[in-house]
Amino acid sequence: MDMKIGYYNLKRTERTKAMKGTITYKILKDHLISGDLQPGEEITIRIDQTLTQDSTGTMVYLQLEAMDVDRIKTELSVAYIDHNTLQTGFENADDHAFIESVAKRHGVLFSKPGNGICHQIHLENYGIPGKTLLGSDSHTPTGGGLGMMAIGAGGLDVAVAMAQGSYNLRVPRVVGVKLTGSLKPWVSAKDVILHVLQVLTVKGGVGKVIEYFGEGVSSLSVTDRATITNMGAELGATTSIFPSDENTKAYLASQGREEDYRPLSADSDAVYDQTLEVNLSDLAPLAAKPHSPDNVASVEEIGSITVDQVAIGSCTNSSYTDLMKVAGILKGNKVHPDVSLVISPGSSRILSKLAENGALAHMINAGARVIECACGPCIGMGQSPKSGGVSLRTFNRNFKGRSGTADAEVYLVSPETAAVSAITGKLTDGRKTEYNLPEIQETVFAKNESYMIYPEGTNKQNTPLVMGPNIKPFPLNTALKEKVEGSVVLVGKDNITTDDIMPSNAKLLPYRSNIPHLSNYCFTTIDEGFAARCQIAENGVIIAGSNYGQGSSREHAALAPLYLGIRFVVTKSYARIHRANLINSGIVPLVFANEADYEDFSLGQNLTIENARDAMSGEKIIVKNQDTGKEYETIGNFTPEERAMLLAGGKINLIKETTTA
Ligand code: MIC
Ligand code: SF4
Numbered sequence: 038m039d040m041k042i043g044y045y046n047l048k049r050t051e052r053t054k055a056m057k058g059t060i061t062y063k064i065l066k067d068h069l070i071s072g073d074l075q076p077g078e079e080i081t082i083r084i085d086q087t088l089t090q091d092s093t094g095t096m097v098y099l100q101l102e103a104m105d106v107d108r109i110k111t112e113l114s115v116a117y118i119d120h121n122t123l124q125t126g127f128e129n130a131d132d133h134a135f136i137e138s139v140a141k142r143h144g145v146l147f148s149k150p151g152n153g154i155c156h157q158i159h160l161e162n163y164g165i166p167g168k169t170l171l172g173s174d175s176h177t178p179t180g181g182g183l184g185m186m187a188i189g190a191g192g193l194d195v196a197v198a199m200a201q202g203s204y205n206l207r208v209p210r211v212v213g214v215k216l217t218g219s220l221k222p223w224v225s226a227k228d229v230i231l232h233v234l235q236v237l238t239v240k241g242g243v244g245k246v247i248e249y250f251g252e253g254v255s256s257l258s259v260t261d262r263a264t265i266t267n268m269g270a271e272l273g274a275t276t277s278i279f280p281s282d283e284n285t286k287a288y289l290a291s292q293g294r295e296e297d298y299r300p301l302s303a304d305s306d307a308v309y310d311q312t313l314e315v316n317l318s319d320l321a322p323l324a325a326k327p328h329s330p331d332n333v334a335s336v337e338e339i340g341s342i343t344v345d346q347v348a349i350g351s352c353t354n355s356s357y358t359d360l361m362k363v364a365g366i367l368k369g370n371k372v373h374p375d376v377s378l379v380i381s382p383g384s385s386r387i388l389s390k391l392a393e394n395g396a397l398a399h400m401i402n403a404g405a406r407v408i409e410c411a412c413g414p415c416i417g418m419g420q421s422p423k424s425g426g427v428s429l430r431t432f433n434r435n436f437k438g439r440s441g442t443a444d445a446e447v448y449l450v451s452p453e454t455a456a457v458s459a460i461t462g463k464l465t466d467g468r469k470t471e472y473n474l475p476e477i478q479e480t481v482f483a484k485n486e487s488y489m490i491y492p493e494g495t496n497k498q499n500t501p502l503v504m505g506p507n508i509k510p511f512p513l514n515t516a517l518k519e520k521v522e523g524s525v526v527l528v529g530k531d532n533i534t535t536d537d538i539m540p541s542n543a544k545l546l547p548y549r550s551n552i553p554h555l556s557n558y559c560f561t562t563i564d565e566g567f568a569a570r571c572q573i574a575e576n577g578v579i580i581a582g583s584n585y586g587q588g589s590s591r592e593h594a595a596l597a598p599l600y601l602g603i604r605f606v607v608t609k610s611y612a613r614i615h616r617a618n619l620i621n622s623g624i625v626p627l628v629f630a631n632e633a634d635y636e637d638f639s640l641g642q643n644l645t646i647e648n649a650r651d652a653m654s655g656e657k658i659i660v661k662n663q664d665t666g667k668e669y670e671t672i673g674n675f676t677p678e679e680r681a682m683l684l685a686g687g688k689i690n691l692i693k694e695t696t697t698a
Contacts, residue, residue, distance in 0.1 A: 054308050055075060055076050055210075055308055055310065056074075056076065056208075056210075056211050056308060056310075057304075057307070057308050058303055058304030058305075058306055058307035058308060059211045059213070059246075059248055059303050059304075059307045059308070059309065060184065060248055060278050060280060060301055060302065060303050061186070061209070061211045061246045061248055061278060062074070062211070062307075063167075063301070064167055064169065064186040064278075064301075065080070065082060065186065065208070067167070068082040068083040068084075068085075068169050068186070069081075069082060069083075070082060070083055070203055072208075073208075074208055075208055076208050076209065076210045076310065077207055077208060078207065078208050079205060079206070079207050079208075079676040079677075079678065080205070080206065080207075080208055081203050081204070081205050082169060082203065082204055082206065083169065083202060083203055084111055084169050084170075084171045084198040084202055084203060084204050085111060085112045085113070085165075085168040085169045085170065086111055086112060086113045086114065086115075086163065086165075086168060086169070086170045086171075087109075087111050087113075087114040087115070087170065087171050087172060087173075087195050087198050087199050088114070088115050088116075088117060088155050088156075088159050088170065088171075088172040088173070088174070088177065089114075089115075089116050089117065089136075089155075089172065089173045089174075089192070089195060090116075090117045090118070090119050090120050090155045090172075090173065090174050091116075091117070091118045091119065091120050091121050091129075091132055091133060091136060091549075092120035092121050092416070092541070092546055092549050092591070093173040093174060093191075093192045093195075093549070093590060093591055093592065093593075094116055094117075094118075094132075094136050094173065094192070095132045095135060095136060095508060095549055095550035096192040096193075096511055096549070096550070096592060096593070096596070097173050097192035097193070097195050097196045097199075098116070098135065098136055098139035098140075098196070099508070099510070099511055099550070100192060100193050100196040100511065100689065101139065101143060101196040101199060101200060102139060102502065103689060104196065104197070104200050104689075104692060106143065106199075106200040107143070107496075107497055108143060108144045108496075109143050109144050109145060109199040109200065110199065110200065110201055110202030111198065111199055111202055112168075113146070113163060114143075114144070114145045114146065114199050115145065115146040115147075115148060115155075115158075115159065115163060116136050116137075116139075116140045116145050116146065116147050116148065117148040117152070117154075117155035117158065117159075118133050118136065118147075118148060118149060118150040118152075119148075119150070119152075119153065119154045119155050119410075119411045119412050120411070120412045120416055120418065120546065121133075121418065121546045121547060121549070122150045122151075122409055122411040122412075122413070122418065123418050123419055123543055125543070125547075126547060127505060127507070128505070128507045128547035128548065128550075128551075129546070129547050130505075131503075131504075131505025131506075131507055131508065132505070132507075132508070132547075132549070132550055133150060134503045134505065135502070135503055135504055135505065135508055135550070137490065137503070138500060138501065138502050138503040139502065140490070140492060141490070141492050141495035141496075141500045142492075142495065142496060142497045142500045142502070143199070143492070143497065144492045144496075145199070145492060146489060146490070146491060146492065147489070147490040147492075148488055148489055148490075149488045149489070149490065150409075150411065151385060151409060151410060151411075151488060152384065152385050152410065152488035152489070153355075153382070153383050153384030153385050153386075153387070153388075153410035153411065154350075154351070154352045154355060154383050154384065154410070154411065154412055155172070155174060155352070156172075156174070156176050156177065156179035156180070156263075156267060156352040157179075157352055157355055157356065157383035157384045157387075158383075158384050159172075159179070159180060160179055160180060160182065160183060160259070160260075160263055161292050161384060161386060161482070162292065162294075164180045164182075164183040164185050164187075164297075165183070165185065165297045165299075166183055166184035166185060166281035166285055166297075166298065166299050166300075166301050167184060167185070167281070167299055167301050168185050168186070169185070169186045169187075169188070169204075170185050170186070170187040170188070171187075171188055171190050171194065171195055171198045171204050172187065172188070172189055172190070172195065172590075173189075173190065173191065173192045173194075173195040173590060174189055174589075174590055175189040175270045175588065175589050175590040175614060176189065176267050176270050176352050176353075176433065177189040177190075177276075178266045178267060178269050178270055178274070178276040178277050178278075179263045179266055179267040179352055180263075180266070181262075181263075181266030181269070181276055181277045181278040181279060182259050182260065182261075182262035182263030182264075182265070182266045182267075182279055183259055183262075183263070183279075183281065183285060183288070183289075184278060184279060184280060184281030184285060184301045185278070186276060186278065187266075187276055187278075188204070188206070188275060188276050189270060189276075189590045189614055190204065190590060190614060190617065191590055191592040191595070191614055191617055191618040191621055192590075192592045193592060193618075193621045193688050193689070194617065194621065194688075197688070197692070205676075205678055206275070207244070207676070209244055209245050209246045209274075209275040210244060210245045210246075210310035210311070211245065211246050211248050211308075211309050211310055212237075212242070212245050212246070212247050212248065212274075212309060212310060212311045212312070212313065213248050213249075213250055213303075213307070213309030213311070213312045213313070214233065214247055214248070214249050214250070214251075214312070214313045214314075214315060215250055215251035215253075215312060215313070215314045215315070216229075216249055216250070216251040216252070216253025216254050216256075216257075216315055216317055217251055217252060217253045217314065217315070217316045217317065217318075218253055218256075218316040218317040218318030218319065219253060219256035219317050219318060220256065220257075220317045220318070220320065221318060221320075221468075222467075222468065222474050223322055223453050223454075223457075223466070223467035223468045223474060224317075224320050224321060224322055224451075224453075225261070225264075225362075225451040225452065225453055226257060226260075226261035226262070226264040226265050226451075227264055227268070227323075227353065227354060227431065227449075227450065227451035227452070228320050228321070228322055228323045228451055229257075229261075229265050229315065229317065229320060230264065230265045230267075230268040230269065230271075231268075231323040231324070231325055231330075231333045231449070232315060232320055232323060232333070233247070233265075233269075233272065233313070233315065234268070234271055234272060234325065234330055234331040234333055235323070235331060235333035236313060237272050237313070237331075238272075238331045239271055239272065239273060239329060239330060239331045239532060239584060239587055240272075240273050240532070240583060240584040240587070240610070240612075241272050241273070242269065242272030242273045242274030242275075242277075243272075243273040243274070243584070243610070243611075243612065243613055244275065244613065245272075245274050245275060245310070245311075246274060246275050246276050246277065246278060247266075247269050247272065247274045247276075247277040247278070248277070248278050248303065248309070249262070249265070249277070249278070249279045249280070250280065250302075250303050250307070251314075253315070253316075253317045254279060254280060254282070255282065255283070255284065256317065257279075257284070258284055258288065258358060258479065259284055259285055259287075259288035260288070260356035260357070260358055260359065260479075261358075262279040262284075263356070264353055264354055264356075264359075265277065265279075266278065266279065267352055267353045267433060268330070268353050268433045270433065271330040271331070271433055271434065273584065273587055273612050273613065275613060280300075280301055280302040280303065281298070281299060281300055281301040281302070282300065282302065285298060285300075286298040287479065288479060290481075291479045291480065291481050291482060292482055293481070293482065293483070293484055321335045321336070321337065321466075321468075322335065322336040322337075322450070322451060322453070322454050322466050322467065322468070323335055323336065323450075323451075324336050324339055324429075324448045324449060324450045324454065324464065325435055325448065325449035326339065326435075326448055327435055327437070327446045327447055327448065328435055328436055328437040328447070329435065329436070329532070330433060330434060330435060330449060335466075336450070336454055336464055336465070336466040337466050339448075339464055340464070341461075341463035341464055341465065342427060342463065342464045343375075343427060343462065343463055344373075344376055344427050344428075344429050344458055344459075344462060344463060344464060345375065345376065345377070345422060345423055345426040345427050345428065346376065346377045346378075346379070346420070346422045346423075346426055346427070346428040346429070347372075347376055347377070347378045347379070347428070347429045347430075347455050347456075347458060347459040348378075348379045348380075348381075348414045348415075348420060348428060348429070348430045348431070348432070348455075349363055349378070349379070349380045349381070349430075349431045349452055349455050349456065350379075350380060350381030350382065350383065350413065350414070350415065350431065350432075351381070351383075351412065351415040351430070351431060351432040351433065352383065352412070352415075352433070353431060353432055353433045354431035354432070354451065354452050355381065355382055355383030355384075355387070355410075355431075356383055356387070357387045357390060357391075357477075357479070357480060357482075358477045358479065359383075359431070359452040360380070360382055360383075360387060360391060360396065360452070361391075361396055361475065361477040362452055362453055362456070362474070362475060362477055363380065363400070363452050363453075363455070363456040364391065364396035364397070364399040364400050365396075365399070365473060365474070365475030365477070366453065366456040366457055366460070366467075366472055366473065366474065366475075367399050367400055367402075367403035367405065367456055367459070367460070368399040368403070368473070369399075370403055370460045370472070371403055371404055371460065372403050372404035372405060372459050372460060373459065373460060373461060373462030374462075375462055376458075376459050376462050377406065377420075378403075378404065378405045378406065378459040379405070379406045379408060379413075379414060379420050380400055380405050380406070380407050380408070381407075381408045381409065381410065381411060381412075381413040381414065381415075382407075382410045383410065384410055385410050385485060385487075385488055386482050386485055387410070388410055389485065390480060390482065394480075403459075403460075405459075408420070414430070414432075414440065415430070415432045415433075415434075416439070416541055416542075416546065417439055417440055417441035417541060417542035417543055417546075418542075418543050418546065419441075419543055420441075421440050421441030421442045421445070421542075421543075422440055422441075422442045422445040422447075423442070423445075424442065424444060424445075425444050425445070425446070426442060426445050426446070427445075427446045427448070428440060428445055428446070428447045428448070429447075429448050429450050429454070429455050429458050429459075429464065430447055430448070430449055430450070430455070431449070431450060431451065431452050431455050432449060433449065434449075434536070434588065435447035435448065435449050436534045436536045436537070436588065437562065438536070438540065438542075438562045439536050439541070439542075441542045441543060443562070448464065450464075453467050453474065454466070454467060457470060457472050460472065507547070507548070507550060507551050508550040508551070509550065509551045509552060509553055509554075511552060511596060512552055512596055512599050512600045512622075513686070513687065513689060513690065514599055514622060514623030514624070514686035514687045514690065515623075515686045515690075516684065516685055516686045516690065517623065517625070517649055517650055517653070517683055517684050517685075517686060518649060518650075519647075519648060519649060519650055520645060520646070520647055520648075520649060521604050521605060521625065521645065521646040521649040522576055522604070522643065522644065522645040522646075522663075523574065523576035523577045523578040523602070523603070523604040523605065523643075523644060524574045524576070524577060524578065524641055524642060524643045524644070525577075525578050525579075525580055525638055525639065525640055525641060525642045525644065526567065526570045526571050526574055526577035526578065526579065526603070526640070527560060527564060527567055527570075527577075527579045527580065527581070527640075528580045528581070528638050528639060528640060529563070529579065529580070529581035529582065529585070530581070530582050531581075531582035531583045531584060531609070532582070532583070532584045532587055533563075533581050533582070533584075533585050533586065533587070534586070534587050534588040534589075535586055535587070535588045535589040535590075535591050535594040535612075535615060536562070536588055536589060537560060537562050537563050538559065538560060538586065538594040538597075538598070538615075539555065539558070539559060539591055539593045539594040539597050540558055540561060540562050541589070541591070545558055549591075549593060552593065552596050552597055552600050553600060555593060555597050556568060556597040556598075556600045556601050558597075559571075559597045559598060559601060567601075568601060570640075571598075571601035571602055571603070572601070572602075574602065575602050576602050576604050577598075577601065577602050577603045577604065578603070578604060578605055578606070578607065578644050579598070579603055579605075579606040579607075579608075580606075580607050580608070580635065580638040581606065581607075581608040581609075582608065582609050582635065583608065583609035583610040584610055584611070584612055585606070585608040585609075585610065585611050585612065585615065586611055586612045586614070586615025586616065586618075586619075587612040587615070588612070590614045590618075592618040592621065592622070594615060594618065595615070595618035595619045595621065595622040595624060596622055598624065599622045599623070599624055603624055604624065604625065605624060605625035605626070605627060605644075605646065605660075606619060606624060606625070606626050606627065607627045607628070607629060607638075607660060607669075607671055608626070608627075608628060608629070609628065609629055609632050609635060610628060611626055611628070620675075620679050620682050620683060620687075620688075621682065621687055621688040622687050622688075623682065623683060623685070623686040623687035623690070625646075625649075625653075625673070625683055626673075627658055627660065627671035627672065627673055628671060628672045628673075628674070629669070629670075629671055629672075630657060630669075630670035630671055630672050631669075631670065634669050637662070637667070637669075642662055642663075642664050642665075643662070643663040643664055644660050644661065644662055644663065645660070645661050645663055646658060646659070646660055646661075647659070647661065650684055652673075653673060653675060653680045653683055653684060654675075654680055655673075656672070657670045657671070657672060658670075658671045658672070658673050659671070
């Protein structure tokens with residue numbers, strides 16, 4: 038395989054040239070409000086658009102209300118309902134009504150349940166090349182398929198972006214992925230990102246933007262590109278981005294908004310911090326094996342394992358072309374008797390098109406279970422596999438237990454591999470079969486506004502807040518004490534996910550607006566005793582390995598620990614969004630200066646940080662083990678804004694301090 042990794046570290050003198058000519062640099066420069074546009078520096082950028090979804094959205098809108106703003110400051114903000122669509126009690130419907138009422142009060146567009154998955158709908162209707170988008174969902178980078186700088190963030194950061202029109206971030210480094218060649222039949226965009234994950238791993242993108250360039254780019258459609266940028270979230274990247282070119286123009290035209298097109302590409306002498314070359318012609322159908330998106334092998338290597346369930350959809354692979362390919366493969370065939378095939382289209386527009394052109398009939402006639410346009414099985418909202426079941430999914434995450442079945446074995450594959458395997462009942466490399474693989478062209482979509490509610494004529498004065506009884510206030514921290522103390526309540530390994538910290542499934546998602554209830558389930562997938570231990574300890578400390586908090590943007594993974602009394606966390610490294618969520622909540626995220634110190638920690642040890650308020654601005658922060666007397670050097674590396682938040686006890690407290698001062 039022609040795969041080269043060229044790493045080079047920039048010399049100090051070259052720092053001023055860093056990122057010059059990249060798409061990332063151009064968009065950031067265009068949106069720069071303040072700060073120095075150099076890798077690692079903190080800058081403030083203008084945010085043009087925001088998106089929220091419902092499982093993070095209730096918190097976002099509680100926070101927006103707490104900030105006491107009138108109208109939002111962005112060009113466009115959309116509130117989608119797509120995650121918590123299973124209404125087995127009043128809770129989810131109450132959350133939807135709450136979000137709808139806040140949207141009307143502040144000038145936010147509201148997308149009703151059934152319209153589809155936020156990222157897919159945003160790409161179709163609102164994404165614009167060169168614009169910035171901040172979303173309270175880690176897969177917001179889907180918009181990078183259209184040449185947007187689309188970044189996932191915690192809910193509070195999105196609420197602030199709506200209120201102030203800006204966002205603070207550290208300037209990321211830029212990785213250039215050069216694409217050459219073109220994909221062979223039965224190999225698709227999903228295999229490209231699975232390959233990149235195999236090379237860079239789930240922590241390979243932290244602090245970086247992944248920018249695609251090279252002649253192979255033009256062989257990929259916008260929805261192919263969006264599959265790649267979407268799953269770039271699994272690299273831990275700040276975002277991923279493609280140029281905007283003739284394919285972008287064609288896609289926008291197919292959505293009836295060619296006027297939103299503008300070309301965008303990197304200069305030929307653009308400076309990348311690291312480059313990776315992928316020859317598309319060399320790729321084979323791949324799969325991520327249980328239980329990590331970077332645990333990748335070829336379908337051929339894994340072999341023809343027996344499959345119980347196939348699930349097609351999610352924000353990664355539910356586009357029109359994806360589903361048309363699936364319909365074409367299923368046409369005239371029958372789903373294997375031992376397989377349950379579930380299909381959730383990405384948007385109402387797509388579903389309507391499939392119904393119009395007969396593709397839906399091919400799916401149904403083959404024996405597929407076609408379900409609502411929503412996240413559905415991807416977040417464990419129904420369709421959990423049977424005990425020990427093998428599920429092939431076109432989704433982006435296969436963390437243990439995420440499907441809702443603790444011992445299920447989830448493999449992540451392309452739509453082509455999923456569809457052909459649903460017929461054969463085994464994991465199948467389509468290239469080795471006689472099944473027909475259709476060539477799909479983009480189609481032209483008619484505008485359908487039936488699911489959208491525009492905030493026209495509604496405002497804070499004429500629209501009351503609608504708040505159901507399950508919606509509880511979010512917890513607020515207190516200003517950082519001089520002496521911070523706590524006992525170790527968890528010693529976690531590497532790559533702990535936010536699905537581990539705050540599990541999500543059909544039973545827990547209805548409590549996303551009720552932190553007191555949700556906190557009882559904190560860490561239950563890896564440690565049943567966590568919540569009880571925290572209650573006894575009162576003040577707790579979490580110790581963990583590298584890439585702590587990878588995955589979802591859910592700030593519940595910081596708010597529930599806050600509610601349980603977690604004061605600080607010491608790890609080998611953090612995932613970007615989770616670190617920001619901890620700071621936003623006033624929980625101090627520290628990193629071991631010496632990674633080997635991790636081995637010294639065990640449950641119940643009492644740790645302290647003396648003179649903590651001063652220590653936050655120091656280079657090294659000393660954590661003392663009161664039981665052994667041993668002191669450990671840790672690093673905070675906080676920006677001035679982060680330090681201010683920690684001292685105030687979180688972002689909301691800081692905002693309150695500054696607005697009342
Ligand atoms: C996910 O895919 O993990 C989610 C559910 O979309 C999350 C958001 C959430 O936890 O509500 C994400 O990706 O940020
Ligand atoms: Fe929804 Fe799954 Fe995409 Fe998250 S990854 S936004 S749960 S479809």
